[in-house]
Amino acid sequence: MDEALEVVELVADSGLEEAFAWVLRIVGILCLLAGLGLWLGGFMNLLWMPALLIALGVFLLVAPQVLLFVAELTG
Secondary structure, eight states: HHHHHHHHHHHHTTTTTTHHHHHHHHHHHHHHHHHHHHHHHHGGGGGGGHHHHHHHHHHHHHHHHHHHHHHHHHO
């Protein structure tokens, strides 16, 4: 966890936190849409793949805000 916070602090010090957060959000939205597309148009025996993509998408949408908030609290 300390390594992740160091990376977030490095990104925040360089002034690229908003760009980094938006890249993660865009990737999260793409994963979320891909998971929903597989779930709606896929077979019922492959439910773990869409669920994994949806969970990853939600995580990537929330993670930048949480990491930047924790970095501001600790630093």
